[in-house]
Amino acid sequence: MSFSKHFLNKPESLVIESLQGVAALNPDLGLDVPNKVLYNAAHDRSKVALICGGGSGHEPAHAGFVGDGILSAAAAGAVFASPNPAQVRRAIDLVESDKGTVIIVKNYTGDILNFGLAKEQYAAIHPEKSNRVKFVIVSDDVAVGRTQGKIVGRRGLAGTVLVYKIAGALARQGASLEEVYTTAEYITTRLATIGVGLDHCHVPGTATAENQLGATEIEIGLGIHNEPGARRISPVPPLCELIPMLVTNLISTTDPDRSFVPFKGKGDRVVLLVNNLGGTSELELGAIVREAEKVLVARDITVERIIAGTFMTSLNMPGFSLTLLLLPKTSEASIPSAEKLLALLDEPASTYGWKWTSGKVPVVTPIAPQVRAASSGGGEDAKLKAADEKAFVDAIIRASNALIKEEPEITRMDNIAGDGDCGLTLKGGAEAVLADIQSGKISGQNVVKSVIAISKIAEEQMGGTSGAIYSIFFSALAQALSVSSATTLSPEVWSKALTSALQRLYTYTRARPPSRTLVDPLQAFVETLGSSPNNFAAAVKAAGDAAQKTSELEAKAGRSAYVEGDRLRQEKIPDPGAWGVKAILEGLLANA
Known part of the structure; x- marks a missing residue:
């Protein structure tokens, strides 16, 4: 048998401790601890009092709406259990009004029986006031049909809160008991x-x-x-x-x-x-x-x-x-x-449960059309072709598919080492790259233009830290390639441009190997390729080894720095960003 996890001292004290917390938020509120009744101690007794309640577990309903402008008092039961009649009678006594009281309950059998019994007991004790307590039942659920609910009726749901608010504001204005009651009753017939x-x-x-x-x-x-x-x-x-x-x-x-x-x-x-x-x-x-x-x-x-x-x-x-x-x-x-x-x-209300509202008719905000920026020439116009245009595109496709395939594993790692979004961020970028290949924005005919397109994808589609890092790196890579005098891409041109891009990236991040970040495999790849431009496989292996080694490192940068270092090392969790770089490079290498 398993139990769900919650923040509490012990289950049996949670309700009263929660009510005490709500009371602490508003100095005008009082709390009858034995009866679990939260009430507005500043209630104007010349105005109609509104009382509600029910099982706990629906917060901020019901106690969160106690205060000037909505409810006068709320009686709280255990989680999903109605309060008993004694609690409700105590609520009536605490905020008893010269004008009378309206009790509002959701349509659940326990609530109706216990609140109804309290009303009848109050009338028996105070026969002269019997006509000054009204009872409103809210049943707004449209999922329960007439046939199914022919005896118990529809359940009361969130529409009840609108009854509280309208009736409470009307009561604060000084309306009569009959006006508050009939208005509340009318609202119940208009809710779905x-x-x-x-x-x-x-x-x-x-x-x-x-x-x-x-x-x-x-x-x-x-x-x-x-x-x-x-x-x-x-x-x-x-x-x-x-x-x-x-x-x-x-x-x-x-x-x-x-x-x-x-x-x-x-x-x-x-x-x-x-x-x-x-x-x-x-x-x-x-x-x-x-x-x-x-x-x-x-x-x-x-x-x-x-x-x-x-x-x-x-x-x-x-x-x-x-x-x-x-x-x-x-x-x-x-x-x-x-x-x-x-x-x-x-009308504003002095309760923590009622949210801010504009008080205005909503206006549909049109979606601004995307405006395509005019080309400024320069980088995108640089005519640097791939030596094998098809192989160039095929390699990018393999790298993108490798990232998509690794998404579940990267997400698993990031759920432990980060905030859980790295896998989906990289997958989104990879899918956008594949779409740009299909549309012809990425090709081997113009390598600089293709690298700029990838940089834009990282900026616009990925977002977050990973998106910024990839965008900076690919922008710097495009700049380095655009100033090359070569017309055909070669390993030497690649190596020189990659080295320049990494140095440019380092002006924006403090992360340096060994740091348990994506720069670990990235630097290993760039440095190995720099010493041997024609040995792409060796550079990829160096990057893979560096990514794997992040599982043994203490995080010095990135979100992993906030995670307990021993836990990451004990569980042998590599850095998810580093693993993404590994997947990209191994995808580029495949069948090369």
Whole structure:
């Protein structure tokens, strides 16, 4: 039996310690430790109080939204378990308002029973106040159809946060209990959410689940407590295919079993909430936002606001959810206008869980067209041909394919010795080189132009430290070749140009052999070739030996310098960048 790893003291104290951390972020908050209730000690009791809660593990929901402008108090249960009625009653008592209280819960049986029981017990103890506590249930999941959820109904997901925000802002403005309640109720009827995950989450203190998704699977419609989704898809589709599927699930009205919100499609005005389920990077989240907006705009739906970030998680689940709030039309006069709801969303809130929002209609940023730089003459115009044009191109093809083949091994090395991106960076460069060969940008007819093309690929396609080093080296190599008086490439011309390029590279990096970097095999290759220009095989062997020897060296430069040296030596991990140079040179040599 295996257990997942987490940062904690012990599982049973994690919830209360997390609440204490949230309380430390805002001096206006109080914490009832025995009842695990976080509350706004500065709550204005002349205004409606909002209470929520539920199982922990969905942070920042629910405690992260306690503060001026959203929630008055939140009661926290154990991970994925509802708080008990006594906790909820304590929350009501702590922020009891002269105007009354609205309790907002997600549609899960435990939450409804325990919060509902607390409401009834409060009414029994205070019969004169029984009509001053209202109960709102949020069920926004479109993955659960009417047939499947005919008894329990749809699950409550991230759309709940929009109910918190709108109702909380309205309460702060001094609205009546009835107005806050009816507005919250109305919002629940206009929400549609669907989640998608690459895997399930891990609950602290429990064994790792055995029903994890396969390496190529993605699950659509899963819940926030590891509940199974509506379906699994393999392989994982690109966002341009996945997002349209999800949006269709959200807005489709053709399936009466799953049509819960009165979308019309063209002409609808919506708020888009993109929610991180806990384990999705901000880099990916930005791409999801972009794709979701594109899909909605393409369907003639006006996106009035985009709200994105981590709002309601499933611990560390690698996934996200999309929520649409359908705004009312001008003809719906009996409820708050779209402009009123947007203004309530836009109001700042003093809580750590609510993210920054622009308060403006998003503008699609056009992609600037690429402008081809005019040739400045000189290097690219230098007519230095390969002695055997086909052999020249074939060697570059072999080197590129060798890098692509070695990518998994280089990535494995870099996951230990660096940041894990070296293999993919080199593979991306190699694939771009092959594409330039296909398009004729790289050929044996003009060696200088070909080397400049490779330098540009390193600069534009690879990026990072490796890209910069390769780009500088190949730029310097092109400069050295362009000043040669020769018209046909020879081993002597190669050797002299390579020596010049290495010296130029050394003006930009402090790394010198033995340094456990790519300069170790590069210098071994250049120096050996310099002493014997016609013995290319010996130079390649010297580079290979130097790359292998990096497994015994202490890192002095590069990201490996931050890794414990003994670990690298004990595990005999060569430098991934050096291994990439080895792969390139051995590819050039093959069948030569």
